[in-house]
Amino acid sequence: MAEQVREEFVEIAGARVSVMRAGRGAPLLFLHGAGGRSWTPLHDRLAERFDVMAPEHPGFGRSALPEWMLSIADLALFYLDFMEALDLRDVHLAGHSLGGWLAGEIAIRNTSRLASVSLLAPAGIAAPEEPFGDIFLWSREQGARAQFFDQTLAEKRLAAPADLDLVLQNKTATARLAWSPRLCNPQLHYWLHRIDKPTLLLWGRQDRVIPYACEPYWKKGLAASVSRVIEECGHGLHNEKPDAASQHMIAFIEGSKE
Amino acid sequence: MKLFFFHLMPYADLDLSYADKHETAWVTLPNSYFDPAKGKALYDRYIGELELADQLGFDGICVNEHHQTAYGLMPAPNLIAAALTRTTKNAKIAILGRALPLVNNPVNIAEEFAMLDQMSGGRIIAGFVRGIGSEYYAAGVNPTLSHERYYEAHDLILQAWTREGPFKFHGRHYNFDYVNLWPRPVQQPHPPVWVPSQGSSETIEWCAARERKYTYLQTFSPLHLAQKNFDAYREVARREGYEAQPDQLGWAVPTYVAETDEIARAELKPHIETFFNRFLRLPVEMRMPPGYSSVASAKYLIETKFALRSTDQTIDKLIEMGMVICGSARTVRDAFLHHQKNMGFGNLIAMMQVATQPAWQTEKSLRLFASEVAPHLRGIAEKTTMEAAQ
Numbered sequence: 001m002a003e004q005v006r007e008e009f010v011e012i013a014g015a016r017v018s019v020m021r022a023g024r025g026a027p028l029l030f031l032h033g034a035g036g037r038s039w040t041p042l043h044d045r046l047a048e049r050f051d052v053m054a055p056e057h058p059g060f061g062r063s064a065l066p067e068w069m070l071s072i073a074d075l076a077l078f079y080l081d082f083m084e085a086l087d088l089r090d091v092h093l094a095g096h097s098l099g100g101w102l103a104g105e106i107a108i109r110n111t112s113r114l115a116s117v118s119l120l121a122p123a124g125i126a127a128p129e130e131p132f133g134d135i136f137l138w139s140r141e142q143g144a145r146a147q148f149f150d151q152t153l154a155e156k157r158l159a160a161p162a163d164l165d166l167v168l169q170n171k172t173a174t175a176r177l178a179w180s181p182r183l184c185n186p187q188l189h190y191w192l193h194r195i196d197k198p199t200l201l202l203w204g205r206q207d208r209v210i211p212y213a214c215e216p217y218w219k220k221g222l223a224a225s226v227s228r229v230i231e232e233c234g235h236g237l238h239n240e241k242p243d244a245a246s247q248h249m250i251a252f253i254e255g256s257k258e
Numbered sequence: 259m260k261l262f263f264f265h266l267m268p269y270a271d272l273d274l275s276y277a278d279k280h281e282t283a284w285v286t287l288p289n290s291y292f293d294p295a296k297g298k299a300l301y302d303r304y305i306g307e308l309e310l311a312d313q314l315g316f317d318g319i320c321v322n323e324h325h326q327t328a329y330g331l332m333p334a335p336n337l338i339a340a341a342l343t344r345t346t347k348n349a350k351i352a353i354l355g356r357a358l359p360l361v362n363n364p365v366n367i368a369e370e371f372a373m374l375d376q377m378s379g380g381r382i383i384a385g386f387v388r389g390i391g392s393e394y395y396a397a398g399v400n401p402t403l404s405h406e407r408y409y410e411a412h413d414l415i416l417q418a419w420t421r422e423g424p425f426k427f428h429g430r431h432y433n434f435d436y437v438n439l440w441p442r443p444v445q446q447p448h449p450p451v452w453v454p455s456q457g458s459s460e461t462i463e464w465c466a467a468r469e470r471k472y473t474y475l476q477t478f479s480p481l482h483l484a485q486k487n488f489d490a491y492r493e494v495a496r497r498e499g500y501e502a503q504p505d506q507l508g509w510a511v512p513t514y515v516a517e518t519d520e521i522a523r524a525e526l527k528p529h530i531e532t533f534f535n536r537f538l539r540l541p542v543e544m545r546m547p548p549g550y551s552s553v554a555s556a557k558y559l560i561e562t563k564f565a566l567r568s569t570d571q572t573i574d575k576l577i578e579m580g581m582v583i584c585g586s587a588r589t590v591r592d593a594f595l596h597h598q599k600n601m602g603f604g605n606l607i608a609m610m611q612v613a614t615q616p617a618w619q620t621e622k623s624l625r626l627f628a629s630e631v632a633p634h635l636r637g638i639a640e641k642t643t644m645e646a647a648q
Contacts, residue, residue, distance in 0.1 A: 171548035179400040
């Protein structure tokens, strides 16, 4: 049964951040992607085992872009502050897409508060042979279709009305962080060896936003990683295959304790 | 009223069937559509048309900057301006403009304009723009920093023109330990600055501010919008404690003059419709990269202006909206006299070659304009200025 989700607010570096939170257990900090923060079926599954926190990044949703936020590096430092302010320890850090990239940027800087890192279809490192899709140039329909392997799910999403204010603000915040180089940091791979905690790489096989072809470029640099791929699954694996995604994440986190 | 001829220098040989396969003539249209054998003839022709306008007595000739598009072949407009400094005598040369946020070294822009000002003997008008949305895809510059970079680059360029060097400039986006401009511009303290825009209230406020008084240029807009923005400019000026003069306002509009209204409409029709429906064809995501405008203005544009499909314009609709002025010399003259009276602009920037329009049409239109329209428009805005001052 789904846990009750509550909303809390934390103030850090002049930004008031909304945190959706549910569940009990070890802390699991889930960093959202370019589309913005939402509580997905994957969050529900994880909340059965963990104290799941899903903050909304500064500049996303209904907030304004903070002046200090010029790059993903600024946001990584913000989340190190965030964990310190809440005195979170042994955190299972997870992130999807832009949030996966962010999790990687946090972990190369400081892993002292982390127990594990789960990177779900992370942006951040591009495969030269298979470029990312241009999420900024895509129409709403192209964007929705690229989220899913099962196109009926994309059509269902497109049938729902979009909150244009929210969409535009989330795109703006994403562009601030990821316009150029597009959704990646060419320096990141040099520092992956600094992540001294177990790391999961989890991808949908048919990801058209951040292609699965990026996986070896992460794996090559990471000291200790486990790699899993979900078949018949697009970029939005937390929405399209929440059961498979949560099973992989839980097995990885449980396994990484030994 | 000062009269300008504005050339966009399109790739007039564009295979229009591109639209069956590609969504836009900008950024992602493969450059295999450009035939390397055809560029030279187009540049010769277009530069010749600008030179003809100088010979016919236009007060100014204008070029502009766009990147990676069939819409305009001037990614480096100062190269065209440089050629014109040698072959024109009297006309002002307006670069409308350089896109400031797209460059990493705005001092280069200050230098190039200073060179052009020297080479032309003080005939340069310096246009400063942000560049349209698509340029941010082409240049890789972060659109969410567009405003910040524009203002900062502007400050740097103005200081480079007016301050004794060397001096230091330290900003958020641009940092130089040595700014020391050689050459300095002829026009002192600096060349006139024009700001072409579609008309955001922020831009209008900024141009009209007492310490700038930059000429605001309204481009590609329905008449009522141009009117609204000119009124807004005058309103800001009054709030700033001065009366805006006609030469602080410019209206840029596609214009075509022929023997009769019927001939003009028939001759312009295919080209102006191609212009709006094929050359100016770009999806909303390309026009409006995230953060290029505030969420509120982006939302407004998406729900109003861009909601209309940009591929079904007709000449009748365009004329009705005042987005094109077209007809016999008498019709065109009357239209400009009428609009000037209502709108109060002192600079008319006529775009007299669009899209696929052939050389003979542009030449005919330029000559008719110069001989039968221009004489009736000269002195007009100046009189209004004097009346306003009394």
